[in-house]
Amino acid sequence: MFKIVTFPLGPLETNVYLLLNEATKEALIIDPGMNPDRIFKPLEGYEVKAILLTHAHFDHIGGLKQVRDRYGCPVYIHHEEAEWLTSAEWNGSLRWPQVTRPMTFEPAEHLLEDGQELELIGHTFKVLHTPGHSPGSVSFLHDKHLFAGDVLFRTSVGRTDLPGGNPRELFKSIQEKVLPLGDHMNVYPGHGPATTVGYEKQHNPFL
Numbered sequence: 001m002f003k004i005v006t007f008p009l010g011p012l013e014t015n016v017y018l019l020l021n022e023a024t025k026e027a028l029i030i031d032p033g034m035n036p037d038r039i040f041k042p043l044e045g046y047e048v049k050a051i052l053l054t055h056a057h058f059d060h061i062g063g064l065k066q067v068r069d070r071y072g073c074p075v076y077i078h079h080e081e082a083e084w085l086t087s088a089e090w091n092g093s094l095r096w097p098q099v100t101r102p103m104t105f106e107p108a109e110h111l112l113e114d115g116q117e118l119e120l121i122g123h124t125f126k127v128l129h130t131p132g133h134s135p136g137s138v139s140f141l142h143d144k145h146l147f148a149g150d151v152l153f154r155t156s157v158g159r160t161d162l163p164g165g166n167p168r169e170l171f172k173s174i175q176e177k178v179l180p181l182g183d184h185m186n187v188y189p190g191h192g193p194a195t196t197v198g199y200e201k202q203h204n205p206f207l
């Protein structure tokens with residue numbers, strides 16, 4: 001197994017997830033937020049093998065350059081948002097001058113597809129394409145853990161009013177990809193506390 005370390009980063013309190021294999025001293029970073037300085041300490045002594053992006057909104061990718069420069073590890077993103085890393089318009093950073101400067105990054109090393117399996121830090125992670133909040137939103141599944149980005153939150157769902165968002169697709173993603181994973185599936189969202197599929201089935205007013 002791996003240890004999951006998480007905390008919110010940046011003005012939009014975006015959750016970063018650090019997955020630490022304590023046996024092999026390998027680590028993964030999911031969504032390196034904005035102002036990622038806080039992640040460096042818990043990663044001390046680990047070899048960071050990859051940065052996985054659930055999607056390319058600026059609050060999820062703001063720390064990308066800093067983290068990449070430090071660890072020299074490859075970046076993974078769904079192919080439908082490959083160009084968002086290099087476009088301040090698409091990643092939203094042009095749109096909110098009050099919280100961020102425009103940001104662009106080098107392209108990702110790896111482009112993801114639905115159903116793909118990634119072998120990283122001694123574990124298998126399945127890529128589920130879960131669009132709706134954004135067209136290339138993905139969730140990463142390992143055993144009873146789903147890192148879902150901005151698809152599903154505790155008692156809420158991702159917004160669909162940003163460029164490329166689509167409410168029908170979002171509900172389709174949740175209904176067809178997330179809920180069938182079963183009540184005991186732990187869901188780790190891009191904002192706010194973790195939840196489970198069962199809890200959301202009972203308490204989420206949007207479902």
Ligand SMILES: [Zn+2]
Nearest residue numbers: 055057133150
């Ligand atoms: Zn987002």
Ligand SMILES: [Zn+2]
Nearest residue numbers: 057059150190
């Ligand atoms: Zn977000």
